[in-house]
Amino acid sequence: MSGMDWIVPVILTVITAATPLVFAGIGELITEKSGVLNLGVEGMMVVGAVTAFVTATVTGSYILAVLAAALSGAFMAFLFGILTLSLMANQVATGLALTLFGVGLSALIGQDFVGVPVDAIAKLNIPGLSDLPVVGPIIFGQDPLVYLSLVIVALVSWFLYKTKAGLILRAVGDSHDAAHSIGYSVIGIRYLAVMFGGAMSGIGGAYLSLAYTPMWAENMTAGRGWIALALIVFATWKPGLVLIGAYMFGGITILQLHAQAAGLDLPSQILSMLPYVATVVVLVLISKDESRIRKHAPACIGKIFHPAA
Amino acid sequence: MKFKSMISLASAVAVAGSLFAGIASAEDKVGFVYVGPVGDHGWTYRHDIGRQAVQKALGDKVKTTFVESVKEGPDSERVIRQMAADGHKVIFTTSFGFMNPTLKVAKQFPNVKFEHATGYKRSKNVSTYSGRFYEGRYVVGKIAGKMTKTNVIGYVGSFPIPEVVRGINATALAAKSVNPDIQIKVAWVNTWYDPGKEGDAAKALIDQGADIILQHTDSPAPLQVAESRGVWAVGQASDMHHFAPKAQLTAIIDNWDGYYVARTKAALDGSWKSADTWAGLKTGMVELSKYNDAIPADVVKLAEETRKGIIDGSVKPFAGPFNKQDGTEAVAAGKELDDGTLLGMDWYVEGVQGKLPK
Numbered sequence: 172m173s174g175m176d177w178i179v180p181v182i183l184t185v186i187t188a189a190t191p192l193v194f195a196g197i198g199e200l201i202t203e204k205s206g207v208l209n210l211g212v213e214g215m216m217v218v219g220a221v222t223a224f225v226t227a228t229v230t231g232s233y234i235l236a237v238l239a240a241a242l243s244g245a246f247m248a249f250l251f252g253i254l255t256l257s258l259m260a261n262q263v264a265t266g267l268a269l270t271l272f273g274v275g276l277s278a279l280i281g282q283d284f285v286g287v288p289v290d291a292i293a294k295l296n297i298p299g300l301s302d303l304p305v306v307g308p309i310i311f312g313q314d315p316l317v318y319l320s321l322v323i324v325a326l327v328s329w330f331l332y333k334t335k336a337g338l339i340l341r342a343v344g345d346s347h348d349a350a351h352s353i354g355y356s357v358i359g360i361r362y363l364a365v366m367f368g369g370a371m372s373g374i375g376g377a378y379l380s381l382a383y384t385p386m387w388a389e390n391m392t393a394g395r396g397w398i399a400l401a402l403i404v405f406a407t408w409k410p411g412l413v414l415i416g417a418y419m420f421g422g423i424t425i426l427q428l429h430a431q432a433a434g435l436d437l438p439s440q441i442l443s444m445l446p447y448v449a450t451v452v453v454l455v456l457i458s459k460d461e462s463r464i465r466k467h468a469p470a471c472i473g474k475i476f477h478p479a480a
Numbered sequence: 481m482k483f484k485s486m487i488s489l490a491s492a493v494a495v496a497g498s499l500f501a502g503i504a505s506a507e508d509k510v511g512f513v514y515v516g517p518v519g520d521h522g523w524t525y526r527h528d529i530g531r532q533a534v535q536k537a538l539g540d541k542v543k544t545t546f547v548e549s550v551k552e553g554p555d556s557e558r559v560i561r562q563m564a565a566d567g568h569k570v571i572f573t574t575s576f577g578f579m580n581p582t583l584k585v586a587k588q589f590p591n592v593k594f595e596h597a598t599g600y601k602r603s604k605n606v607s608t609y610s611g612r613f614y615e616g617r618y619v620v621g622k623i624a625g626k627m628t629k630t631n632v633i634g635y636v637g638s639f640p641i642p643e644v645v646r647g648i649n650a651t652a653l654a655a656k657s658v659n660p661d662i663q664i665k666v667a668w669v670n671t672w673y674d675p676g677k678e679g680d681a682a683k684a685l686i687d688q689g690a691d692i693i694l695q696h697t698d699s700p701a702p703l704q705v706a707e708s709r710g711v712w713a714v715g716q717a718s719d720m721h722h723f724a725p726k727a728q729l730t731a732i733i734d735n736w737d738g739y740y741v742a743r744t745k746a747a748l749d750g751s752w753k754s755a756d757t758w759a760g761l762k763t764g765m766v767e768l769s770k771y772n773d774a775i776p777a778d779v780v781k782l783a784e785e786t787r788k789g790i791i792d793g794s795v796k797p798f799a800g801p802f803n804k805q806d807g808t809e810a811v812a813a814g815k816e817l818d819d820g821t822l823l824g825m826d827w828y829v830e831g832v833q834g835k836l837p838k
Contacts, residue, residue: 180687184680191676278517285519288722291708384675384701386723389517390549391699393674424677428684431667432634434834443670 181429182309186317187383189421191216191375193320195399196406196413197327198371202248203403204331205364206344206471209251210266213396214273215244215369219376221277224387225284233292237316237377244373245366247273252365256358259475270396278389291385292316316378321414323371328410340364344469347476357476372396401450407457408467420446510534510744511568512546513559515575516673522698522717523672523734524548527574527597529718530736537741541748552577557584564589570747572740573597582606593747598643600823602754609739612760613643614650614822616732616768617694618797619761619786620714621654623729623771624662624692626779627712631661634685636678636695636702637668640837642825644696650797651694652831658782664832665690675701686711692729703728712772719769730783731769738764758819762791798822803830 195212202209209215223240227233251269254260292314295301300311331337340360342350347357379395380387398420406412427442457468512531516524528546535544545568550556556578563571564585572595573582579599586594586606594606602608624633633655637644648666655662665688667681679701682693686709693713695702703724706713713724715731739757746752759765768787771780789795800811805828811817817825828836 177687180683184683184687188676188680278519282519286521286722288704379676384679384699384704386675386700386704388521388675388699389519390673391675393671393676395676425680425684428667428669428677428681429687431834432665432681432684432688432690434665436835438837440670440837 177429179305179308181425184425185418185422186309186313188425189417190317190320191378191383191395192399192402192417192420193324193414194316194375194378195372195396196402196417197320197324197410198244198368198375199399200368200403200406200408200410200413201327201331201340201364201371202368203472204344204408204469205340205361206347206469206474206476207255207361207365208262208266208473209248209269209365209368210263210400211247211251211269211273211396212368212372212399213392213394214270215247215372216273216376216379216396216399217277217390217392218247218273218280219244219373220380220391221281221284221376221387222373223377224289224380225280227381228284228287228289233381236381237374240373240377241370242373244369244371244376246369248365248369248372249362251369252362255475256361256365259477262473262475274390281387281389284387285389287387289381289385292382314382316374316382319374320378324410324414331410341469344471347471347474351476351478357478361476372399375399398446401447405446405450405453407453408469419449507543508541508570508748509566509568510542510544511563511566511571512544513550513556513563513571513573513575513578514546514548515550515552515577516698517549518546520673520698521700521720521723524574524698526718526734527572527736530740531572533737534740534744538744538748542744550575550578553581557581560585560594561588564592568592570595570744570752593743593752595743600756602756604754607743607753607755607757609743609757609759611734611765612758613732613734613766614646614797615760615790616766617647617650618654618790618795619768619783620694620730620732621651622658622786623775623779623783624651624694624712624714625655625657625659626782627729627775628655628659628662628692630689630691631659631663632689632691633662633664634682634688634690634693635664635666636681636685636693636697637666638672638697639670640668640826642823645828645836646822646825647696648832649825649829652829653797653802654786656831662831666832666834668837669697671697673698675699678702679705682706682713683709700724715769721769726772726774728769729772729775733767733769735764735767760790761787804828805830805832805836 219240222243223236226239227236254265255262294312294314297311301307343357343360351357402416405416423445430437514524518528531544547559550559570593574597576598582594582596596608598610599608652664669677669681678697682702682705691711693702693706695716700720700723703713703720707724707727712729713727715728717734719731721728796816798817800815801813804810
């Protein structure tokens with residue numbers, strides 16, 4: 172291909188690659204902001220993927236499918252909440268178990284749906300606008316979930332920094348004892364945050380099985396839940412940066428594939444590990460500067476809350 | 481008194497134990513260790529079809545069991561040892577990375593027969609087997625060379641190992657033989673299984689001008705992309721036409737059924753011997769699915785001639801003369817590559833674009 176023709180297809184592919192990461196990342200961001208570390212993102216995503224796929228094939232409704240995916244993710248997160256918030260189990264171990272559980276459970280649910288084809292969620296088509304060159308397909312030609320992901324990032328950002336409820340959530344994540352002592356229900360708020368995280372992961376999974384690669388195959392998340400977790404550290408717990416990071420992580424993958432297909436001599440293995448390297452570098456940088464961590468990283472992350480008797 | 485009762489208890493246990501052993505031997509156990517989920521549509525799925533064929537062919541005489549999604553490395557050793565200790569007579573370990581664990585466990589269980597897929601290390605009770613999938617790729621290459629309009633074939637690669645490189649080269653040689661202008665573009669995804677990334681690679685290749693997508697990864701995502709973009713594709717490991725009814729030209733199918741049944745029978749009747757099997761179209765270990773109706777009759781005829789030629793030995797995919805990517809001669813006229821060279825192939829032939837990652 173010559174000239175700039177390749178840019179539009181690249182951007183379109185980057186958007187589809189980034190959107191599941193945006194959903195899972197922004198959900199987990201809220202979870203972590205409340206002081207809970209849920210490593211079960213991968214498990215919640217894959218359960219969301221299978222639930223969405225099964226619902227879409229059985230009912231034919233994509234709206235129901237996405238709702239069901241959100242509910243199933245929230246339910247998985249609720250299980251995580253019972254174990255870690257009410258029964259005070261270790262969050263890291265429980266999160267890992269949730270991923271293993273999710274992968275197995277989704278395989279079981281999806282057994283009879285392996286090899287069933289489904290149509291991809293329809294993309295927006297505004298006569299006139301969607302046909303414009305370049306901006307048409309990119310701005311006016313996405314599927315509804317892409318727009319939803321952007322709206323949710325904006326809402327989360329507004330919620331965290333402009334509303335009282337967001338302030339309370341951050342207080343719970345930064346000092347659960349203080350929040351508790353002035354009368355907020357730390358456990359209750361954390362349940363809600365964890366379940367919101369689960370619901371978003373579920374929708375991220377739905378995006379995979381309905382829009383990205385419209386099919387069900389076992390373990391189809393293939394590690395995207397872990398990338399989402401890395402993304403939050405990379406973004407230093409800021410919603411806007413989660414969005415940018417997701418597009419960067421997606422963009423690197425897509426660009427290296429294009430570079431290979433174009434015959435450029437880039438080492439694909441190194442590019443494949445770039446997102447993780449970037450995360451480690453950011454982690455090192457923010458660890459050097461305590462004030463950065465104190466500013467955005469929730470201080471109580473991963474700590475179990477024992478309400479004073 | 482106490483001592484006596486202990487002895488009688490022990491002997492009772494021993495009797496009971498031998499009774500159970502007696503029951504177990506009436507139905508010999510055959511085990512399978514899989515690297516992926518049985519629902520992957522591809523590699524592991526086909527091995528499990530093979531397992532079902534064993535169960536069907538031998539009926540009550542055997543009980544087949546499997547463990548899926550076993551990680552290569554120490555995890556697999558534990559699974560394989562557990563199976564051997566559990567009284568399995570034959571154990572099929574179906575991924576390259578199970579090689580050393582299989583040999584290690586085999587040493588400790590000399591009476592159990594082990595069958596390791598795609599490996600190269602054998603012992604008295606370990607056989608190896610694999611398919612000459614490149615024979616299928618050679619037939620596909622002929623079809624692709626005839627069907628492409630852009631003269632660009634896109635190839636989604638997993639890892640740059642000889643098995644995959646061999647497939648790319650076989651495709652290139654066949655395609656070039658019918659269409660000298662052909663180019664093969666390769667995108668490596670560094671995974672066997674990641675539907676999203678495989679699909680993205682297919683999109684990138686199509687954006688770079690490919691109108692036929694081949695793959696050496698395990699999910700049907702590249703076919704789906706081909707279907708939605710209106711280009712051709714070829715199924716991998718199993719028939720994937722339901723994912724791409726219009727786009728799938730054909731599929732290269734791994735068929736382990738015959739081998740698994742024969743080896744299990746041999747192990748049960750005592751005729752089993754350690755061997756190395758590398759079979760292709762001839763024995764049916766590699767098959768092609770139904771050709772797409774959209775392929776013109778003369779192309780189907782060419783494909784069938786190629787397939788039959790490989791079976792009767794008149795067509796040899798890696799027969800010279802042909803050149804390496806850099807233009808130096810790989811094989812002279814009248815000669816062909818031997819199996820040893822094929823098994824270690826780490827260079828591209830002419831017509832493949834890009835540099836092979838090392």
